[in-house]
Amino acid sequence: MNPEKPAAPAVDRRNFLKRATSAGTAAFVAAAQQSTADAAPQTSAPAAAVEVLTTDRPGADFMVDAIKSLGFEYIAANPGSSFRGLHESMINYGGNLNPQFITCCHEESAVAMAHGYAKIEGKPMCVFIHATVGLMHASMAIYNAYVDRVPIYMLLGNMMNASTRRPALDFVHSAQDIAAMVREYVKWDDMPMSLESFAESAVRGYRIAMTPPTMPVLLVADINLQEDPVPAGANLRIPKLTLPHPPQGDSGAVQEAAKLLFECEHPVIVVDRSARTQAGLDHLVELAELLQAPVLDQLGRMNFPSRHALNQYDRSRAVLAEADVILGLELLDFWGVVNSFRDQLQRSSTPLVKPEAKLISITVSDLYMKSNYQDLHRFREVDVDIAADAEATVPLLIEAIKRMMTPDRRRAFDARGAKLAATRQQLLEKARDDASYGWDASPISVARLCAEVWDAIQHEDWSFVSYSKYLSRWPQRLWDFTKYHQFIGGSGGVGIGYNAPASVGAALANRKHGRLTVNIQGDGDLMYAPGVLWTSAHHKIPLLSIVHNNRAYHAEVMQAQLMTNRHNRGVDRAQTLTSLTNPNIDFSGLAKSLGVYGEGPITDPKDLGAAIRRAIAVVKRGEPALVDVVSQGR
Amino acid sequence: MKRHLLQIAFAVLAGLSAASAQKAAAPSAGDAEKGRQLYLKIGCWECHGRQAQGGGYTGPRLAPDPTPIEGLIWYVRQPTGDMPPYTAKVVSDQELGDIYAFLRSVPRPPAAKTIPILK
Numbered sequence: 001m002n003p004e005k006p007a008a009p010a011v012d013r014r015n016f017l018k019r020a021t022s023a024g025t026a027a028f029v030a031a032a033q034q035s036t037a038d039a040a041p042q043t044s045a046p047a048a049a050v051e052v053l054t055t056d057r058p059g060a061d062f063m064v065d066a067i068k069s070l071g072f073e074y075i076a077a078n079p080g081s082s083f084r085g086l087h088e089s090m091i092n093y094g095g096n097l098n099p100q101f102i103t104c105c106h107e108e109s110a111v112a113m114a115h116g117y118a119k120i121e122g123k124p125m126c127v128f129i130h131a132t133v134g135l136m137h138a139s140m141a142i143y144n145a146y147v148d149r150v151p152i153y154m155l156l157g158n159m160m161n162a163s164t165r166r167p168a169l170d171f172v173h174s175a176q177d178i179a180a181m182v183r184e185y186v187k188w189d190d191m192p193m194s195l196e197s198f199a200e201s202a203v204r205g206y207r208i209a210m211t212p213p214t215m216p217v218l219l220v221a222d223i224n225l226q227e228d229p230v231p232a233g234a235n236l237r238i239p240k241l242t243l244p245h246p247p248q249g250d251s252g253a254v255q256e257a258a259k260l261l262f263e264c265e266h267p268v269i270v271v272d273r274s275a276r277t278q279a280g281l282d283h284l285v286e287l288a289e290l291l292q293a294p295v296l297d298q299l300g301r302m303n304f305p306s307r308h309a310l311n312q313y314d315r316s317r318a319v320l321a322e323a324d325v326i327l328g329l330e331l332l333d334f335w336g337v338v339n340s341f342r343d344q345l346q347r348s349s350t351p352l353v354k355p356e357a358k359l360i361s362i363t364v365s366d367l368y369m370k371s372n373y374q375d376l377h378r379f380r381e382v383d384v385d386i387a388a389d390a391e392a393t394v395p396l397l398i399e400a401i402k403r404m405m406t407p408d409r410r411r412a413f414d415a416r417g418a419k420l421a422a423t424r425q426q427l428l429e430k431a432r433d434d435a436s437y438g439w440d441a442s443p444i445s446v447a448r449l450c451a452e453v454w455d456a457i458q459h460e461d462w463s464f465v466s467y468s469k470y471l472s473r474w475p476q477r478l479w480d481f482t483k484y485h486q487f488i489g490g491s492g493g494v495g496i497g498y499n500a501p502a503s504v505g506a507a508l509a510n511r512k513h514g515r516l517t518v519n520i521q522g523d524g525d526l527m528y529a530p531g532v533l534w535t536s537a538h539h540k541i542p543l544l545s546i547v548h549n550n551r552a553y554h555a556e557v558m559q560a561q562l563m564t565n566r567h568n569r570g571v572d573r574a575q576t577l578t579s580l581t582n583p584n585i586d587f588s589g590l591a592k593s594l595g596v597y598g599e600g601p602i603t604d605p606k607d608l609g610a611a612i613r614r615a616i617a618v619v620k621r622g623e624p625a626l627v628d629v630v631s632q633g634r
Numbered sequence: 635m636k637r638h639l640l641q642i643a644f645a646v647l648a649g650l651s652a653a654s655a656q657k658a659a660a661p662s663a664g665d666a667e668k669g670r671q672l673y674l675k676i677g678c679w680e681c682h683g684r685q686a687q688g689g690g691y692t693g694p695r696l697a698p699d700p701t702p703i704e705g706l707i708w709y710v711r712q713p714t715g716d717m718p719p720y721t722a723k724v725v726s727d728q729e730l731g732d733i734y735a736f737l738r739s740v741p742r743p744p745a746a747k748t749i750p751i752l753k
Contacts, residue, residue: 344718429746432753436746437695438687445687455751472690478752554680558692561677565718571676571725609751633680634689 055229060089062195062236063221066202069238072099072126072153074117074508076110078137079103080130082157082173085226087128099126102508102539105531107134109501111141111216113532114152116465116502118145119301119488120509122277124153124209131157131173139182140495145216146185147375148300148492149273149365151209152216158191159223170223179218184372187215193222195230199238212246212276212364212389246389248396249362253386257327257360258400260384262409264325264358266416267293270337271390272300274329278484280391281305284329287398292417293327294319299468299476300332302487306476307428309421314431314477320352327360328382329390334361335378344562360384362393375493431477443630444605446548450474452605453518453546456612460516462486465506466499470555471520471548472634485515496553497528500545504536507543507624516544516619521626523549523580523587530590536624537595544619545626546612547587549601552579554633587628600628664728664735673733676725681717685740693717697740706734 063086067075079087090096104110107129114125129138135156145152158178159165165174179189188208192198198221205217230236249257261267269288275281284304288295294312296319297304304311312319320326320338328334338353353359359382366387369376386393435447450471458480467490468475481487488506491498503519510517526533526547536543552575560574588598597618599611608629615625673679673686681693688695700706707730710720746752 342716344713344716432746434688434695435752436743436749437697438683438685439743439749441683441685441687443684445683445685446690447687451751469691472692474690557677558680561680562718564677565720565724568721568723571720574677574680632684632689634683634692 053227057230058085058089058226059195059198059228059230060085060221060226061093062230063198063202063226064089064094066199066238067126067155068094068098070126070153070202070206070241072124073121074102075099075126075128076102076104076113076505077128078105078107078110078130078134080128080134080157080173081169082131082134082159082223083128083155083221083226084157085223086155086157086221089226102535104501104535106529107137108139108141108497109504109529109532109535111138111145111152111154112498112501113505113508113535115141115145115148115150115491115498116488116505116507117509118150118152118214118505119502120463120465120485120506124151124206125505127152127154129154129156131159131178132175133173135178135182139185140493141498141501142182142216142218143185143373144491144493144495144498146187146492147373148489149213149215150492151214153206153209154186154216154218156218156220157223157226158220160191160193161222161224164224178220182218184370185216186218187213187368189218189220191220191222193225195225195234195236198225199236203239203241206241207243211244212392213368215368246364246392247367247387249386249388249393251396253384254393254396255400257362257384257386258397258404260325260358260360261291261293261327261397262401262404266322267291267325267327268296268319268323269293269327269329270296270298270331270334271303271329272298272331273303273489274390274394275301275303275484276391280394281484283391283394283398287394287401289417290398290401290413292413292420294420296320296337297476298331298337299473299487300330300489302481302484302489303329306479306481307424309417309424311424312420312427313473314427315423317352321354323353323357325358325360326353328362329394330363330365331361331380332365332375333377334359334380334382339378344566358383360386362386362388362390364389428477435474435478438632440605441632442603442605443550443632444602444608445632446471446634447474447478448605449546449548449608449629449631450520451478452608452612453520454479455609456616457516457518457544460616461514463488463506463510463515463517464520465503465517466520466522467491470522470634475520485510485513496522496525499525501529501532503545504532504541504543504624507536507541508539511542516616517542519543519545521545521547523547523551523585524553526587527580527585530594533591533596533624533626534594540622541624542619542622543624544612544615545591545624546615547600547626547628548631549585549587549628550631550633551581551584552633554578557633587626591626591628597623597625598628599626601630602627603630664731664733666732666735666739669729669732669734669736670739672725672729673736676720678733686737687743697737698742700734700737703731703734706730706737 110127114127117125159174190201192201205219209217288310295304339349341349361382438445463485507517557578564571588600591598611627615627618625683689686697
């Protein structure tokens, strides 16, 4: 059977309820007379009490209805017996459609796929996770999504009632408080012990995950609740889902911020996870153009067009040095933006902005805090602090500034903008000039690699789903990013092993939109869980992966180098532990073995363009393809 | 105590760099091939690229027009930013002279304007 197109029984909530009321009840029978009598050898062992498990109406069917009511397209999962009830119901009752299973080879891959998917689609993917061991596998990816403030909807098996556990297996796969191990980095978890409360928690969890700051949530589906019959006469209903509107900034504070930005000479807008949607990006452009203020994009999301005249990232230091008002939108680390921190010779920090510069922060992050993991960064010392969703608040700021506008200020703003536009053109030319150095080098320079990819994709509807900071930001320096789906930021927690699965998840989301998903994939990252390549082949997920194969954990090469230098010895030994050579990894062979089209290793830059185009032809046929490029460090 | 140690460390560093500056005046003409090997061996390539083309944000371009040898030695001994220092204990002035010769030998790339895909 084609896994993509299963027969789909029509399911709706009301149907389930009708059928549930006529369902049979669980029966405890003293002894199954017939079967024991038939069992030939006569023994003196006492007849065991048996519990009849066969049922036409398991609780999991109702759970499936609850899950379906939330509109998921997919469930990413690695199979596990602690959700076998849900697994079966999803196939036979739910028809494996809306949502449909995506077979993953590792729970970490499943969650990271959901992470990439959510950043393209703007809504969570469902993930089923096996009790204890599966959750342990998943935990790093959950942490990444938590730090990245991305919604993921996770269902986890577990069995609370010890007397119904199968010996051995169910005991090691159960816990008293199973969510405890990830509670510090999920927004909410729950373990409903009835189907009624499961439905409520299922809807509540979705709403919590989707309310900014969005984050992963975890719902425990008790095994007995999944597998036992729906109790006779159970009054089951699934509550209506209404997503809350994200909070807008206080009107007085917005007015104050608008006045500061309007009256100053050198406003600067710094953005990190500012835009959640295309509308968020468009509003940011409107705000920047209204003020003719430079924008410094920290690349947490696709916030601002890369070639826009006001995109001044490559002049960050100069722009910050003259700033008199800095508006930070959803900045993870405002302190880190306005200070430099030096970790060489002497540890020191230096302010990058004038002491009298006024700082305005708009972020939703303060509305949900936890203490243990330190992703709160250094203390943010600002002048106007607005605890609100930036995307929802920017339109208010625009209106407030428009109301203040005068012809004089308009002229001043336009003059400011004209200067910035001239420098932007120079920055683009400088980027191209910088890229030309090492142009014919082998291993291939990262600039050349990115230029070749751009040349091949620029006329497509492309979506770039890797993190540019490991690529020295070459994509942002050379490519023309304009649309929200063209970039999705990074992993959040910088837990390596994110990129490969997240790119597959993003490509899955892009598939129905017909976009060409492009992933420049780190070699070290891919080696964590390369099984996700098989997932992309199995589910026919079109994805172009270009392996940035620098044959090392390059960030760590540099870190080891810093230490050898600091300690004045063995400066030629930074490759120990950090290199991925001897043998070199054959990524094209790896891809082929997992059913993915593979090219390479490409060592001569002159061969690269054609290899990328051949791979794109495969992707356009609806399949994944990989090109292994032997590249330089950064 | 800690401060005292730091002061000594600074004094030592300052002494080293003064010594380097003196010697830097006359490292004999460097050997570019030796310099290339050393550039790769002791990690300059990690941040500056294998052809010293610059590694984006990890380190600036060093070739084909390197900082004059005196400046190069001075900077390598006590960098002012994120670059890790290489003291005379781990790389000699003579060796840096070889690296300098290598940097000078790196061919100039074609002008960006002549590269079709960079237009």
